[in-house]
Amino acid sequence: MxxxxxxxxxxxxxxxxxxxxxxxxxxxxxxxxxxxxxCTTEFVTISVTITDQDQNSVALDSFNVVNLDTAQDITITLxxxxxxxxxxxxxxxxxxxxxxxxxxxxxxxxxxxxNGQQVISSNYSAGKGCCHVEINSGDLELTx
Numbered sequence: 542m543x544x545x546x547x548x549x550x551x552x553x554x555x556x557x558x559x560x561x562x563x564x565x566x567x568x569x570x571x572x573x574x575x576x577x578x579x580c581t582t583e584f585v586t587i588s589v590t591i592t593d594q595d596q597n598s599v600a601l602d603s604f605n606v607v608n609l610d611t612a613q614d615i616t617i618t619l620x621x622x623x624x625x626x627x628x629x630x631x632x633x634x635x636x637x638x639x640x641x642x643x644x645x646x647x648x649x650x651x652x653x654x655x656n657g658q659q660v661i662s663s664n665y666s667a668g669k670g671c672c673h674v675e676i677n678s679g680d681l682e683l684t685x
Contacts, residue, residue: 580672586617586637587676589651590630591661591683598631599685601653601660606635609648609664615640635681636667636674653685661685 591599606616617634619627627633635651646668653661665679 583673584638585673587635587667587674587681588632589635589663589681589683590632591653591685592631593685598629599653599661600628600631600655601633602655602657604633604651604653607650607652609650611647615649635665635676638674640674 591601593599604616605614607613608615615636617637617640619634633651633653636649646666649665649667651661651663651665652659661683663679663683666677668675668677
């Protein structure tokens with residue numbers, strides 16, 4: 542039995558090591574050459590949560606996210622079901638790993654609209670972490 546157990550443990554060890562990649566790997570999204578962390582393969586999305594004074598979720602009609610350094614619109618596109626869920630929860634995507642190249646350590650702005658009128662706006666400092674997108678400053682929980 543021990544003869545079977547040893548190869549199985551070794552194979553499992555190799556499988557675990559093989560599923561993790563170092564941030565120093567050129568295929569990874571991180572750019573920090575000094576990064577010693579292991580990057581996960583999860584896709585990170587950072588969201589803004591908007592509530593009213595009574596802590597009820599706020600359903601925006603639309604929202605935009607703008608890179609203030611380049612004036613580029615980096616709004617994450619949601620399909621109809623995703624947008625409906627965002628409205629129900631009051632949680633709107635600010636940035637994700639897919640917007641990495643558009644950030645470059647940028648200052649960004651979230652703008653929310655109801656009935657065509659801007660009702661909320663908040664600024665953030667976003668950038669690339671070792672492995673995933675990060676928010677360096679700004680409040681992710683907003684009250685309308």
